Amino acid sequence: MITLKRLEMGYGKVNVLKDLNLDIKEQSTCAIIGPSGCGKSTLLYGIAGIMQPSSGQLLIHDQPVKENRKETGVILQHYGLLPWKTVWKNAALGLKLRGVPKQVIEEKVSDVLRKLHIYELRDKYPVQLSGGQRQRVAVARVLAIEPDLLLMDEPFSSLDAIARESLQDLLLNIFNNSKLTIVFVTHNIEEAVFLGQKIVIMDQGSKNISHVLKNDLFGDQTLRNKPDFYRLCTDVRHSLQEKTTSL
Amino acid sequence: MSIQTFIYKYKTLYGSLIILLTWYLLYWFINSPIIPSPFVTIIEFFSLLTDDLLLHILVSLYRIILAVVISLVLGISVGLFLGINDKYDAWISPMIYLLYPVPKIAFLPVLMILFGLGDTSKVMLVTIIIFFQILVTTRDSVKGLSRELFFSIKSLGANKLQVYQHLIIPAVLPKLLTALRISIGTSIAVLFFAENFATTHGIGYFIMDSWTRVDYVQMFAGIIAISLLGLILFKSIDIMENRLCKWIRLEKINE
Numbered sequence: 001m002i003t004l005k006r007l008e009m010g011y012g013k014v015n016v017l018k019d020l021n022l023d024i025k026e027q028s029t030c031a032i033i034g035p036s037g038c039g040k041s042t043l044l045y046g047i048a049g050i051m052q053p054s055s056g057q058l059l060i061h062d063q064p065v066k067e068n069r070k071e072t073g074v075i076l077q078h079y080g081l082l083p084w085k086t087v088w089k090n091a092a093l094g095l096k097l098r099g100v101p102k103q104v105i106e107e108k109v110s111d112v113l114r115k116l117h118i119y120e121l122r123d124k125y126p127v128q129l130s131g132g133q134r135q136r137v138a139v140a141r142v143l144a145i146e147p148d149l150l151l152m153d154e155p156f157s158s159l160d161a162i163a164r165e166s167l168q169d170l171l172l173n174i175f176n177n178s179k180l181t182i183v184f185v186t187h188n189i190e191e192a193v194f195l196g197q198k199i200v201i202m203d204q205g206s207k208n209i210s211h212v213l214k215n216d217l218f219g220d221q222t223l224r225n226k227p228d229f230y231r232l233c234t235d236v237r238h239s240l241q242e243k244t245t246s247l
Numbered sequence: 248m249s250i251q252t253f254i255y256k257y258k259t260l261y262g263s264l265i266i267l268l269t270w271y272l273l274y275w276f277i278n279s280p281i282i283p284s285p286f287v288t289i290i291e292f293f294s295l296l297t298d299d300l301l302l303h304i305l306v307s308l309y310r311i312i313l314a315v316v317i318s319l320v321l322g323i324s325v326g327l328f329l330g331i332n333d334k335y336d337a338w339i340s341p342m343i344y345l346l347y348p349v350p351k352i353a354f355l356p357v358l359m360i361l362f363g364l365g366d367t368s369k370v371m372l373v374t375i376i377i378f379f380q381i382l383v384t385t386r387d388s389v390k391g392l393s394r395e396l397f398f399s400i401k402s403l404g405a406n407k408l409q410v411y412q413h414l415i416i417p418a419v420l421p422k423l424l425t426a427l428r429i430s431i432g433t434s435i436a437v438l439f440f441a442e443n444f445a446t447t448h449g450i451g452y453f454i455m456d457s458w459t460r461v462d463y464v465q466m467f468a469g470i471i472a473i474s475l476l477g478l479i480l481f482k483s484i485d486i487m488e489n490r491l492c493k494w495i496r497l498e499k500i501n502e
Contacts, residue, residue, distance in 0.1 A: 050398050068404055080399025084417040084494045093413065094403040125494045145403065 001026040001149070001181050002047060007056035009039070009046050016042045018207040020056070022200065026148075029175060029182040029218070031196025033189065033236065038204040040185045041153050047183060048074045048151050060149065070098075073142030075152045079134050081126045087113070087137050088122040094145040112140045116170065132163030136170075143174070152184035156191065165224070168194055172221060189240075193232050194223055201239050211239045259478070283464045292468040304472050306448040310366065311434060311480070314373035315427070322378045323423070326385025327415065336386065347383060351375045352437050355444075364445035372441050377430040384426035388419045421492040428484050435477050450476065 002024040009017040016039040024030045032040045045051040046058055049067045058065050060072075073094075081090050091113060095105045113119040116136045126134055135156065142150060156164040168191060175182055186192050192199050197218040203210040215232065223229045254261045270285045292300070329336040351372060358368040392414070400414050442451025454469035488495070 045398075048398075048402060050402065068401060070404060072402065074399065074402035076395045076399055078393070078395055080395050082396070082400075082413065082417070083498065084492070085413075093400070097400075097404045097406075097409050097413075125497050127494065127498045141403070 001061060002183070003057065003059040003062070005057040005059075007043075007046070007058055008054050009042050009051060010054055015054070015207060017046075020208050022209065022212075024181065024183060024198065026181055027179055029184075029195055029197045030200060031192035031198070032183065032185045032200045032202060033187065033192045033196075033240070034202030035204055035240070036187065038202040039207055040202050043202075044151055044153050044183065044185050047149075048072060050074075069149075070145075071148045073145060073147035073150045075138050075142055075150070075155055077153045077155075077157065079126075079138040081134060081137055081141075083126050086123050086125055087118060087129070087140075090126070090137055091122075091140040091144055094141060098145070108144055108146075109140075112144045115143075115174075116140045130163070131159050132167060135159060135163075135167055139167075139171070139174075148179065148181060150180050150182045150184075152182070154185055154187065157187065164188075164191070169221065171195060172219070176219070189233050189236050190224070190229075193217070193229060193236060199236060201236065210242075213239070280463050283467055288464055288467040288471065291464045292471050295465065295468050300453065300468065300472055303448055303450050303453040303469075304476055307438060307442065307450040307473075308476060308479075310370050310438060310449065311373060311431070311476075314370050314434065315377060315431070317370070318374045318376075318378035318381055319423075319427075321374075322381025323385050323419075326382045327389060327411075327419075329382075330386040330389025331415075343379070343383065347379050351379075352440060355441060359444070366446075369438065369441045369446070369449075373434040373438055376434050376437060377427070380426045380430040381423065384422050385419050388422040389415060392418055421488065421495045424484055424488045424492070428481060431480050431484070432477065435473065435480075439473065 201211040439451035442449035457465035
């Protein structure tokens with residue numbers, strides 16, 4: 001679904017990504033992990049169409065990515081909720097912007113809010129919610145537009161461990177029950193192993209991908225309780241350290 | 248009902264009572280015509296209201312509201328433009344920074360010569376004062392919006408107009424109302440001064456006219472009128488804020 005060929009991206013004359021190649025299959029998940037400053041967020045911004053590549057190819061369904069691809073849903077680090085809109089209005093925003101009829105919005109938004117267990121919060125404002133609840137609203141807002149591609153930039157990084165795991169479970173559930181492709185950036189190894197079918201490890205020195213791991217354990221809701229999970233986490237940790245120590 | 252809840256519930260009534268009490272004490276101690284009795288003044292105020300005081304209040308109110316509307320339209324448009332376009336902001340802000348702190352009242356003679364002695368120069372003066380306040384506030388609150396909010400709303404499919412409608416305008420609104428509240432206080436003071444010249448209407452004229460006629464009761468009735476004028480304007484801004492920016496109040500409670 002997503003093809004990156006000899007991709008280069010940067011800010012002005014500074015290259016953040018260099019000669020990067022990657023394929024992401026449809027209806028799969030891909031975790032991008034690496035130390036801060038390795039360009040993982042830049043890569044996600046590129047796929048989202050927020051930033052343009054300086055050279056190389058960045059294709060979704062063989063089409064070059066342009067700004068505002070309609071079927072791409074993006075969740076950024078601080079959720080990007082509008083503080084002056086209630087949970088309901090935030091969740092309905094994407095549909096409203098697309099000019100979807102009111103009745104359809106009504107139906108779809110109540111559906112998605114119920115699915116994420118935040119229907120009771122529909123009249124609250126973001127400031128009245130906990131971090132985990134805000135994150136659910138951000139997920140609801142994106143799911144309401146029924147994307148085929150979901151992009152997330154360190155989605156759960158500011159949540160406590162319990163809220164984080166329950167949202168990870170929720171996301172896996174959503175993935176299993178839909179035809180989504182999910183690409184997310186994280187600095188949390190457990191998150192990458194639990195949610196990433198493919199784990200892409202990036203390295204700061206080479207401005208490129210250092211390892212790509214295929215995660216055969218993916219999809220198991222009880223994975224966190226199994227020794228294999230920790231073995232894979234250790235593998236990922238080694239791959240990450242290998243590069244940082246060689247610097 | 249405890250005193251605390253009384254004060255909280257009836258702020259304006261409580262304020263008026265304390266001021267009237269102080270006024271009465273001053274009247275009693277000073278015992279000179281320069282401070283008339285509050286009760287006599289209030290009775291005078293109501294009898295003048297049916298005479299011509301109401302007209303003076305309305306003329307001043309008209310001047311202020313006209314100035315507010317003009318400066319909102321101009322200040323918001325220029326402020327949004329500069330807030331969004333960094334390049335033009337770099338060209339224009341240095342001038343704004345130099346002109347912003349200048350007391351605009353100093354330009355009253357210039358305005359009077361250029362725009363005549365009538366209403367235009369007075370409205371212009373108040374407009375310039377509010378305009379700068381609105382312009383700077385609007386520009387700064389647009390600049391203070393995080394890039395992430397722009398990215399998020401664009402990735403949801405917003406076009407330019409929708410970015411204004413759902414992001415920029417609601418973000419600017421509460422700060423705009425605060426700026427308006429501050430600048431209206433200043434503009435009443437300035438209008439009072441401007442109404443001393445070349446007019447026979449307006450609350451400023453009324454107060455100064457009573458003074459020159461040594462009618463202190465009438466002068467104080469005029470002061471009551473000007474404070475009511477300010478109160479009405481402040482309260483209308485409060486009502487707008489409660490209606491339009493409910494989330495701001497929640498933010499204050501939850502912080």
